[in-house]
Amino acid sequence: MHDKVEAALDKVRPLLQADGGNVELVEVTDKGIAKVRLQGACKGCPMSQITLRNAIERTLLKEIPELKGVEPAE
Numbered sequence: 001m002h003d004k005v006e007a008a009l010d011k012v013r014p015l016l017q018a019d020g021g022n023v024e025l026v027e028v029t030d031k032g033i034a035k036v037r038l039q040g041a042c043k044g045c046p047m048s049q050i051t052l053r054n055a056i057e058r059t060l061l062k063e064i065p066e067l068k069g070v071e072p073a074e
Contacts, residue, residue, distance in 0.1 A: 001028050001032070001064065001066070001067070002025070002028050004063070004064050005025055005028055005034050005060060005064065005067070006025055007063075008059055008060045008063035008064055009023055009025060009036075009056070009059075009060070011059055011063070012055055012056050012059050015055060016038075016040075016042055016051070016055075019041055019042070020040050020041035020042075021038060021039060021040040021041040021042025021043070021045070021051075022038075022039040022040050022042065023036050023037070023038055023039065023042070023056060024036060024037045024038075024039055024073075026073035027073070028067075031068060032066060032067050032068035032069070033067075033068055033069050033070070033071055034060055034067060034069070034070045034071070035070075035071050035072070035073040036052070036056060036070060036071075036072065036073060037072065037073045038051070038052065038072070052070065052072060053070075056070055057069065057070040
């Protein structure tokens with residue numbers, strides 16, 4: 001599933017990179033949760049949680065139905 005998540009993230013990355021940010025896939029847990037880390041300008045942005053939910057999670061869940069959710073990595 002890791003490769004599927006990376007492929008789906010590639011669809012979101014141009015949006016993030018346009019604003020000076022990016023996203024890194026840290027892991028996909030056994031329970032089907034993708035743990036991601038926002039990078040660059042997205043890392044400290046006050047809108048980062050909205051970006052995580054509205055752009056990243058929505059895209060990943062649409063592309064990969066067996067994925068259960070997306071969470072920020074520590």
